[in-house]
Amino acid sequence: MSGVRPDDPVVGAPIPTTATGPGAVPGPTAVPDLDELHRVSRDLETRPAGAAARSAIEWAADRFGAGLVLAASFQDCVVIDLAVQIDPSIEVAFLDTGYHFAETLWYVEQVRRRFDLNLRVVGADAPPDDRWLTDTDACCAARKVAPLAAALQGRTAWMSGLRRADGPSRAATPVVGYDVGRALVKVNPIAAWSDADVAAHVAARDLPVHPLADRGYPSIGCWPCTRPVDPGANPRAGRWAGSAKSECGLHG
Numbered sequence: 001m002s003g004v005r006p007d008d009p010v011v012g013a014p015i016p017t018t019a020t021g022p023g024a025v026p027g028p029t030a031v032p033d034l035d036e037l038h039r040v041s042r043d044l045e046t047r048p049a050g051a052a053a054r055s056a057i058e059w060a061a062d063r064f065g066a067g068l069v070l071a072a073s074f075q076d077c078v079v080i081d082l083a084v085q086i087d088p089s090i091e092v093a094f095l096d097t098g099y100h101f102a103e104t105l106w107y108v109e110q111v112r113r114r115f116d117l118n119l120r121v122v123g124a125d126a127p128p129d130d131r132w133l134t135d136t137d138a139c140c141a142a143r144k145v146a147p148l149a150a151a152l153q154g155r156t157a158w159m160s161g162l163r164r165a166d167g168p169s170r171a172a173t174p175v176v177g178y179d180v181g182r183a184l185v186k187v188n189p190i191a192a193w194s195d196a197d198v199a200a201h202v203a204a205r206d207l208p209v210h211p212l213a214d215r216g217y218p219s220i221g222c223w224p225c226t227r228p229v230d231p232g233a234n235p236r237a238g239r240w241a242g243s244a245k246s247e248c249g250l251h252g
Contacts, residue, residue: 066091067155067157078201092117093120093151104210122151124147159186162191169236174191219239
């Protein structure tokens, strides 16, 4: 593999894990060297967006192996496409909240077939209810945050498609960082990508597109709490519209 390697001077000594054999899933680790993570992230920031994304995934796959999981929202499949080119067997976790748009569930299946994904669907351990009307924080905690915790159980690192261009709440997203709340390394390969970067990659790779993407939904969550937005508006303005809420808790 090219890109940042475990023996690259900018990376330094490997972050310790408790893996004991080939393909073993590492258990929880002590807090890694945060200075090292910052150095890796800064190095990746100096590279062109596409090269940085691939190098970030290569570094994470080399460093964490089976301890790495990709949590995908399936709003698009850019990070999935990049990741499976580097590690075709990487586990991709989809959080089934029970309230996804029918179009999202259809799209998940199209992407699964396209890439022959090692897909794990993690459902919410909660019956249908009306908390999305009365307490959106509790609803997100039960239907998103708890399933993510299950998906990350026993892992040492996770990867997401978070981008700074998603909105103000994500403007400081690092390429590589530390998820303090979950005590895991977190990798955001396309953190620095613009909307134009995403569109160019989708076109170049002829990737499947979410059916709602061209219908005014730049950010797609659960159907009760997602609305289309006007062109040029904050991409997340349609999420929990009419409230001050802008994040579900998956990313802090």
